[in-house]
Amino acid sequence: MKHLLSCFAFAIVATTGATQNCAASDYKAVTDDRLKNPEPANWLQYRGNYAGWGYSPLAQINEKNVGNLELAWAFATGQVEGHQAPPIVNGGYMFITTPGSQLIAIDAKTGLELWRYKKDLPADMMQLHPTNRGVALYGDKVYLATMDSHLVALDAKSGKVAWIQKVGDAKALSYMTLAPLAANGKIMVGSSGGETGVRGFVAAFDAQSGKELWRTFTTAAPGEKGGDTWPGDTHKNGGGSIWITGTYDPASNLAYWGTGNPAPWPTEGRKGDNLYTSSTIALDVSTGALKAYHQYTPNDAWDWDEVSAPLLIDTEVKGKKISAAVHAGRNGYLWILERTPNKLGFVGAWPFVHNNVFTSIDPKTGRPSYDYSKRPGMGKPVGFCPSLWGGKDWPPEAWNPKTQLFYIPANNNLCAELGEAEDVKYKKGELFIGYPIESVLGSLRYKDGKKPGTIGEIQAWDLKTGKQVWTHKYPGINWGPLLTTGGNLVFAAGTTDRKFRALNATNGKVLWETAMASASTGVPTSFEVDGTQYIAVQSGWGVDAERVQNALNGLNDTAPLKIPQGGTLMVYRLKK
Numbered sequence: 316m317k318h319l320l321s322c323f324a325f326a327i328v329a330t331t332g333a334t335q336n337c338a339a340s341d342y343k344a345v346t347d348d349r350l351k352n353p354e355p356a357n358w359l360q361y362r363g364n365y366a367g368w369g370y371s372p373l374a375q376i377n378e379k380n381v382g383n384l385e386l387a388w389a390f391a392t393g394q395v396e397g398h399q400a401p402p403i404v405n406g407g408y409m410f411i412t413t414p415g416s417q418l419i420a421i422d423a424k425t426g427l428e429l430w431r432y433k434k435d436l437p438a439d440m441m442q443l444h445p446t447n448r449g450v451a452l453y454g455d456k457v458y459l460a461t462m463d464s465h466l467v468a469l470d471a472k473s474g475k476v477a478w479i480q481k482v483g484d485a486k487a488l489s490y491m492t493l494a495p496l497a498a499n500g501k502i503m504v505g506s507s508g509g510e511t512g513v514r515g516f517v518a519a520f521d522a523q524s525g526k527e528l529w530r531t532f533t534t535a536a537p538g539e540k541g542g543d544t545w546p547g548d549t550h551k552n553g554g555g556s557i558w559i560t561g562t563y564d565p566a567s568n569l570a571y572w573g574t575g576n577p578a579p580w581p582t583e584g585r586k587g588d589n590l591y592t593s594s595t596i597a598l599d600v601s602t603g604a605l606k607a608y609h610q611y612t613p614n615d616a617w618d619w620d621e622v623s624a625p626l627l628i629d630t631e632v633k634g635k636k637i638s639a640a641v642h643a644g645r646n647g648y649l650w651i652l653e654r655t656p657n658k659l660g661f662v663g664a665w666p667f668v669h670n671n672v673f674t675s676i677d678p679k680t681g682r683p684s685y686d687y688s689k690r691p692g693m694g695k696p697v698g699f700c701p702s703l704w705g706g707k708d709w710p711p712e713a714w715n716p717k718t719q720l721f722y723i724p725a726n727n728n729l730c731a732e733l734g735e736a737e738d739v740k741y742k743k744g745e746l747f748i749g750y751p752i753e754s755v756l757g758s759l760r761y762k763d764g765k766k767p768g769t770i771g772e773i774q775a776w777d778l779k780t781g782k783q784v785w786t787h788k789y790p791g792i793n794w795g796p797l798l799t800t801g802g803n804l805v806f807a808a809g810t811t812d813r814k815f816r817a818l819n820a821t822n823g824k825v826l827w828e829t830a831m832a833s834a835s836t837g838v839p840t841s842f843e844v845d846g847t848q849y850i851a852v853q854s855g856w857g858v859d860a861e862r863v864q865n866a867l868n869g870l871n872d873t874a875p876l877k878i879p880q881g882g883t884l885m886v887y888r889l890k891k
């Protein structure tokens with residue numbers, strides 16, 4: 316009935332000039348096969364494929380004609396704050412999410428709204444990171460992880476709720492911002508809460524019924540492997556949250572997830588490595604069993620969440636062919652690990668921004684040694700680089716199998732100074748950071764104390780040699796997730812001038828740029844409908860990109876930048 320109604324609505328629109336009628340009426344079920352071998356025309360999951368590449372093979376838009384891109388249509392979401400979700404496309408159906416846990420289904424060709432779901436949220440809920448990073452598609456359903464820690468399954472065609480499952484305790488400020496991961500009949504999610512003392516986990520739910528199948532915590536309890544890296548009960552509120560979608564290797568049935576910072580930030584009360592925080596973990600999707608891990612920053616004191624899941628890439632590194640897990644760390648190093656069924660073996664690490672905390676990296680294990688004078692905590696104010704927000708925060712990297720280059724959205728020349736830590740005690744529903752929030756937000760510093768010529772960068776790396784091939788630099792910050800395509804292009808927003816750009820993927824030259832409705836930290840995607848390739852991205856400035864820019868405004872003696880607020884989905888195609 317709902318479907319008939321929406322066709323009827325389209326028919327009325329058609330008489331007023333819009334061409335779309337019921338083109339979006341067939342919904343093709345999203346099978347495991349389709350997720351494993353995604354058709355180039357669709358963008359079925361967070362990064363386009365299970366390996367996390369952020370790569371579209373489509374090449375109708377390419378380095379020769381990208382200068383002819385124009386807006387096909389735009390769509391105002393009616394929401395403010397950070398619009399980070401990728402437009403996910405299956406046939407004529409597009410799905411976006413917005414801050415405030417709204418899910419909107421849109422006709423991918425015309426931009427007409429098909430249906431909208433709004434999760435009822437507790438009115439008094441503190442949303443520390445007001446964003447949502449998108450949906451998972453599986454079967455005939457679409458899945459949303461909400462700010463109040465519920466997983467919602469809806470019929471993709473009608474928007475009718477199939478089931479809602481409680482995942483975490485919203486009263487304890489467990490909140491979800493990630494796009495779920497769908498594989499093998501399961502929908503997997505994790506919760507944010509590294510700054511509110513939530514014990515991190517990945518949980519899997521039956522895609523059909525919503526029944527919880529397993530839950531694996533990211534902080535090890537006494538008696539478990541790694542349990543001796545936490546004193547007493549500290550693992551119980553130890554953070555290690557999961558707030559970015561994992562990657563998945565169907566051959567081994569392992570999902571790779573990045574874990575967040577340990578809580579609270581000062582290390583004095585949690586001596587030890589604090590496994591498995593600030594790590595990549597490999598979980599068996601059937602059982603949730605932890606099969607392998609690599610910890611990037613043991614006993615992290617810097618809020619260097621390593622939540623971006625590693626990209627799964629078969630490549631040659633240092634003359635040897637390996638199945639690699641590649642991760643550009645918040646700690647400012649590019650990490651290459653070798654994936655085997657029971658191990659994530661260290662292969663190499665290279666700094667991609669200035670880091671003055673690590674004094675060396677063990678060539679066998681990859682374990683960093685620290686300059687402890689750069690470790691904040693009890694006692695005196697401490698400065699360190701990169702800043703709390705790292706060399707790269709959450710905006711995802713990309714891999715292009717044609718150029719064989721690995722792309723990183725980075726911020727260089729930014730450092731931080733944290734004052735003396737507080738002796739914080741865990742209290743349910745309160746911040747559990749260890750520093751007053753004002754001192755966190757005011758911690759940003761320029762490297763060497765003066766405004767640098769450039770901060771944001773897009774870097775292209777050759778994994779075979781561990782060398783940077785090109786770098787495109789911006790005067791201000793870069794908070795732009797990357798899309799790379801078969802047309803030899805890299806697409807990225809992320810700068811405060813509201814620009815969305817296309818760069819030549821081989822040499823980094825900017826080939827096209829346009830100003831959007833707001834500045835954007837959206838994840839761009841590409842898809843094709845009726846023979847036309849589109850590039851889609853949400854604009855809508857907010858969350859930590861905005862906070863970092865506000866902190867820079869405080870350091871600069873120039874007038875603060877004014878960035879218009881409000882979410883708008885922007886969709887581009889070549890001029891006809």
Ligand SMILES: O=C(O)c1cc(C(=O)O)c2c(n1)C(=O)C(=O)c1cc(C(=O)O)[nH]c1-2
Nearest residue numbers: 444492507508509510556558575858859860
């Ligand atoms: O520890 C956590 O649970 C957690 C969650 C989130 C989030 O869910 O977005 C962020 C962070 N930490 C964080 O440290 C951070 O820098 C950050 C930036 C953003 C953003 O959306 O721009 N979210 C988050």
Ligand SMILES: [Ca+2]
Nearest residue numbers: 509575576620
């Ligand atoms: Ca964090």
